[in-house]
Amino acid sequence: MPGYLHQVAGPRSLSVLERVTGESLRDLAFLRFRQAKIGGKTVDVARIGMSGNLAYEVRGPLAAIDLEVAEIGTEVIVQWGDLGRRIKNVRATVERFPYLAEGRNDEVDTAATGIG
Numbered sequence: 001m002p003g004y005l006h007q008v009a010g011p012r013s014l015s016v017l018e019r020v021t022g023e024s025l026r027d028l029a030f031l032r033f034r035q036a037k038i039g040g041k042t043v044d045v046a047r048i049g050m051s052g053n054l055a056y057e058v059r060g061p062l063a064a065i066d067l068e069v070a071e072i073g074t075e076v077i078v079q080w081g082d083l084g085r086r087i088k089n090v091r092a093t094v095e096r097f098p099y100l101a102e103g104r105n106d107e108v109d110t111a112a113t114g115i116g
Contacts, residue, residue: 007048009055017045017056025056033057 008017018025021036025045028034033046041060049055072094080088 004060006058008058011054013054013056
């Protein structure tokens with residue numbers, strides 16, 4: 001799934017991330033990651049700083065659909081962009097697995113993936 005990646009670096013990066021996640025990240029070792037929540041959304045936070053410098057990556061999905069709200073086959077509008085800047089509405093149809101309807105993944109056991 002396409003996603004975003006933001007890097008946060010510098011001497012205040014740890015305190016900034018702790019403030020936005022609401023939890024301590026001081027136990028996060030170099031080249032390790034764990035999940036945290038920012039704005040109610042689950043993200044991966046990785047410690048990446050080289051040569052003792054503090055630096056982190058925050059990764060998450062570009063879009064997530066709550067299947068309780070949007071059933072498979074439902075047309076939805078995804079807002080693409082940054083708050084406070086130009087936002088583009090993108091029309092999409094909720095599917096349970098990429099390209100499953102095209103017959104290219106007929107051998108994929110979707111029950112084993114945990115996706116619908």
